[in-house]
Amino acid sequence: MAKPTTSLRTYALTRLALVLPMLWILLTLVFFMMRVAPGDPVTAALGGRLPEKELQERRHAAGYDKPLIVQYVDYLGDVARLNFGTTITDDRPVTDVIIENGSATLELTFWAMVVALSVGIGLGLVAGRLRDSGADVSIRMFGIVVYAMPAFFLGFLAQLLFGERLGWLPTSGRASPEVQFLLPTHTHLYLIDAIIYGDWATFKDVVLHLILPAATLGLIIAGVLIRLVRVNVLQTMKGDYIEAARARGIDEKSVVYRHAFKNALVPVVTVLGLQVALLMSGAVLTETTFNWPGIGFELVRYLNNRDYIAVQGIITFFALIVIFVSVLIDFVNAWIDPRVRY
Amino acid sequence: MASQLIARAGRAFGPVREARGVPRWIVWAGIVLTLLFVVMALTAPWISPYAFDQYKDASGQRFVKQQAPSSAHPFGTNVQSTDVMSRVIWGARTELKVVLFAVVVSLLVGLPLGLLSGYFGGPVDRVLVLIMDALFAFPYLLLAIVIAFLLSDKFGSGVATAAFAISAVYIPQYFRVVRNHVVSLREESYVEAARALGARPRTVIGRYVFQNVVQSVPVIATLNAADAILTLAALGFLGYGIQPTDAAEWGYDSSRALSDAGAGIWWTGLFPGMAIVLLVTGLTLLGEGLNDVLNPVLRRRKMEPVTLPPRAPQEDRA
Numbered sequence: 271m272a273k274p275t276t277s278l279r280t281y282a283l284t285r286l287a288l289v290l291p292m293l294w295i296l297l298t299l300v301f302f303m304m305r306v307a308p309g310d311p312v313t314a315a316l317g318g319r320l321p322e323k324e325l326q327e328r329r330h331a332a333g334y335d336k337p338l339i340v341q342y343v344d345y346l347g348d349v350a351r352l353n354f355g356t357t358i359t360d361d362r363p364v365t366d367v368i369i370e371n372g373s374a375t376l377e378l379t380f381w382a383m384v385v386a387l388s389v390g391i392g393l394g395l396v397a398g399r400l401r402d403s404g405a406d407v408s409i410r411m412f413g414i415v416v417y418a419m420p421a422f423f424l425g426f427l428a429q430l431l432f433g434e435r436l437g438w439l440p441t442s443g444r445a446s447p448e449v450q451f452l453l454p455t456h457t458h459l460y461l462i463d464a465i466i467y468g469d470w471a472t473f474k475d476v477v478l479h480l481i482l483p484a485a486t487l488g489l490i491i492a493g494v495l496i497r498l499v500r501v502n503v504l505q506t507m508k509g510d511y512i513e514a515a516r517a518r519g520i521d522e523k524s525v526v527y528r529h530a531f532k533n534a535l536v537p538v539v540t541v542l543g544l545q546v547a548l549l550m551s552g553a554v555l556t557e558t559t560f561n562w563p564g565i566g567f568e569l570v571r572y573l574n575n576r577d578y579i580a581v582q583g584i585i586t587f588f589a590l591i592v593i594f595v596s597v598l599i600d601f602v603n604a605w606i607d608p609r610v611r612y
Numbered sequence: 613m614a615s616q617l618i619a620r621a622g623r624a625f626g627p628v629r630e631a632r633g634v635p636r637w638i639v640w641a642g643i644v645l646t647l648l649f650v651v652m653a654l655t656a657p658w659i660s661p662y663a664f665d666q667y668k669d670a671s672g673q674r675f676v677k678q679q680a681p682s683s684a685h686p687f688g689t690n691v692q693s694t695d696v697m698s699r700v701i702w703g704a705r706t707e708l709k710v711v712l713f714a715v716v717v718s719l720l721v722g723l724p725l726g727l728l729s730g731y732f733g734g735p736v737d738r739v740l741v742l743i744m745d746a747l748f749a750f751p752y753l754l755l756a757i758v759i760a761f762l763l764s765d766k767f768g769s770g771v772a773t774a775a776f777a778i779s780a781v782y783i784p785q786y787f788r789v790v791r792n793h794v795v796s797l798r799e800e801s802y803v804e805a806a807r808a809l810g811a812r813p814r815t816v817i818g819r820y821v822f823q824n825v826v827q828s829v830p831v832i833a834t835l836n837a838a839d840a841i842l843t844l845a846a847l848g849f850l851g852y853g854i855q856p857t858d859a860a861e862w863g864y865d866s867s868r869a870l871s872d873a874g875a876g877i878w879w880t881g882l883f884p885g886m887a888i889v890l891l892v893t894g895l896t897l898l899g900e901g902l903n904d905v906l907n908p909v910l911r912r913r914k915m916e917p918v919t920l921p922p923r924a925p926q927e928d929r930a
Contacts, residue, residue, distance in 0.1 A: 295746045303758065314765075414900075418892035420842055422849050422866050423885035429873040430881075441874065551753030555846055559870060569754075570850055573761050585758060592749045 281604050289597055294346075296589040301345050304582045305338065311578035315358040328358070332579065349590075354583030359575045364583030367568055372587075373458035374444060375564035378483055378556065379549055385488025386495055391538070393492070394499025395531055401504060409496060416493035421552050425486045425559035432482060440479050442561040449475045483560040487552050491545060498541055502534040509533070536607055543599030550588060639901025645894025649887075653705040661686075664702035664860035667693040681879055688879035691868055692856075700883050702860035707891065710771055710854070711840045714778035715833055721779070722786025727825065729787070730794030731817055741791070744784040752781045756843050760852040774853050778840050789832060793825050831906065834899035838892045845888050862888050 304311075312329045320328075329335055332355075333344055348355065354364035397409040416424075433441035440446070444460055445453065449472050455463055461480070464473040506512065507530050515525045554566030561567070565584060572580035652659070668674050677693040679685060687696035729737040747755065760769070760777035767773055797803060798821070806816050847853040848863025856864050862884035869881030 291742060292746055292749075295742050296750070299743070299746060303762065306762070414893055414896050415889060418838070418842075418889045418896060420845050420849070420863070420866070420885070420888055422846075422863075422870065423881070423888060426866065426870060426873055426881040426885060429870075430876070430878055434874055434876050547749065547751040550751035551846070554753055554757075555849065558850060570757075573757065574851070576765075581758070581761075585754065588751060588754060592751070596749060 278604060285597060285600055289593060293593055297346060297349060300585050300589055301342055304578055312358060314576045314578060349586055354586055355579045357577050357580040359577045364580060368587050370458055371563055371565045371568045374562060375553055377459050377461060378562055378564055379553055381480060381484035382487035385485055386491035390492035390495025391499050394496040395503060398500040398503025399526060413493045413496035416489055421486055421490050421555035422559045425556060428482050428486055439482050441482060443479060444562060445476050445479050483556050483562050487556040490552050491548060498538055502537055506530045506534040540603055543596055546595045635901055635904035638897050639905055642894050642898030642901050645890055646898050649704045649891045652701055653708045656702050656705050660698045660701040662695040662698040664699050665694060665857060687883045690880040696879055696883050699860040699865055700887050703862045706854060706859040706861050707841055707844060710775050710844050711837050713775035714840050715837050717779040718782035718786055722783045723790055726787045726790025727794055727817060730791035731798060731821060744787045748784040748788060753846055756781050756847055757852055760847055769855050770858055774844055774847060778843050781843060782836050790825055794821055797821050797824055831899055831903045834895055838895035841892050
């Protein structure tokens with residue numbers, strides 16, 4: 271048995287080495303998927319709107335007159351330097367899109383995760399603890415219905431109820447137009463910007479705009495979490511150490527809270543990593559529903575404008591995020607569960 | 613022959629009949645909800661009050677747009693003056709058609725690929741696993757959008773484009789499940805025994821491995837179908853699904869209804885949304901229920917009362 275510190279480091283290094291082939295495959299898939307379809311991206315986006323000579327120049331500037339293999343190598347090189355290209359339709363570096371709109375997505379998904387974790391873990395623990403009771407059956411049903419609910423439908427209902435009927439909450443955008451205009455941006459995270467700005471009315475406006483989108487996306491993800499936590503509680507409650515704890519005369523309350531729940535939550539971390547795919551897909555729908563100017567919202571806009579460079583850049587960025595999160599989750603796992611570091 | 617078939621079918625449903633407690637309710641609720649939509653899809657031409665794209669009545673009078681539910685239009689009309697109820701009913705047909713198509717395509721590609729890759733292993737297997745894992749890790753909706761976008765450039769949007777885009781999401785899932793199952797089966801002693809007896813790979817895969825793997829397909833396919841409905845609706849919502857003039861699709865209708873929410877028009881979004889939720893819930897319950905019922909590890913059978921024969925008086929041996 272090696273010392274834990276050494277083996278954690280070895281594990282980390284092995285894991286990092288495995289990232290490279292996965293990264294290469296994802297990038298290759300993205301590149302060829304985006305190149306199989308159109309004749310060339312410049313014509314697809316701007317064809318008929320600019321004179322042929324200018325199209326030619328743009329094609330040359332973007333390197334589309336080079337052989338495919340050269341373009342491929344250029345692409346990999348650009349990604350390595352974190353250069354995702356410049357959009358064709360509005361001449362914006364994709365990096366800017368990622369920073370400006372990506373931070374809107376970050377703000378949304380962060381608070382959605384807060385909602386999802388509190389609702390999902392809370393209800394999941396209750397359901398697992400009270401197996402087959404009325405509470406368990408209703409919580410399970412709730413989980414299934416929430417999972418079956420498309421983000422845009424939940425968003426529609428929320429807009430109808432809290433926006434139109436009750437008039438409590440705004441249903442569109444990240445802030446009111448005048449607030450958006452006046453708020454100086456430092457981080458592009460409006461909540462933090464509002465705190466730096468130090469104006470209560472601005473802060474309140476930003477918070478109010480955040481509630482419905484974050485709750486919508488959060489509840490959708492909570493559906494999966496409920497089920498996961500419930501199953502894990504059921505499994506841990508069957509464990510030998512639970513029986514042993516009971517046999518030692520520890521009262522049921524602390525068996526459940528100190529022994530069972532803690533262990534039931536460990537596998538949740540792993541699956542949480544897989545939820546990133548769900549989170550990103552849900553974010554695209556939630557952003558479109560609430561006009562939230564996030565990166566998913568921008569992606570849909572660029573798709574509609576047939577801007578292949580923008581789409582390729584954004585998809586590449588998503589691929590990097592997917593890989594980053596999977597590595598992160600593995601590290602967290604290895605850190606809390608020594609059995610993982612083989 | 614016929615009676616034999618019925619007996620076989622009866623045996624296949626045996627576990628469903630034997631199920632007790634919560635799983636029984638879950639599986640039956642799933643069957644009822646799913647059947648409701650299947651019937652709706654099959655009988656759409658007869659039960660639907662109007663055609664899905666009809667915006668005038670028989671006398672050529674245009675329907676009033678965004679009209680609240682009334683006796684002529686039980687679910688009201690939408691912004692394009694079409695009848696919401698008709699679009700919900702015809703939509704069932706579209707969703708089920710696309711999803712059936714998508715699930716069959718993913719099975720036809722994913723299952724054999726997983727079987728062969730898992731059984732033979734080697735470098736091809738390793739490369740396939742890497743590609744499928746990469747696709748699997750990618751946000752499924754983005755993958756479907758991009759594929760639908762690329763395909764629609766070439767083939768236009770329609771049932772086939774939507775179905776292929778959705779298949780791209782589920783092929784890696786079937787591949788992974790089947791391959792991992794096969795890899796573990798390959799080491800089972802009965803497979804080894806078959807190989808030792810000189811059975812050819814075709815026989816081993818066909819008789820032993822496939823028969824085992826195929827057991828888990830109904831549950832996965834049902835759950836994936838539920839998921840696929842959501843993906844199709846999301847594609848439709850974002851404008852990459854089926855064109856509204858080709859067929860009724862709930863996701864597209866939901867996207868058009870979004871701007872109605874601010875004006876308090878609830879019927880254009882509520883009914884297609886409810887249809888999605890009910891169908892997906894039905895399929896999920898069916899899949900979950902089947903899993904509880906068919907999986908021997910989770911199965912809880914009916915308790916049969918047992919009466920033991922009275923103990924026979926025993927001779928004293930002492």
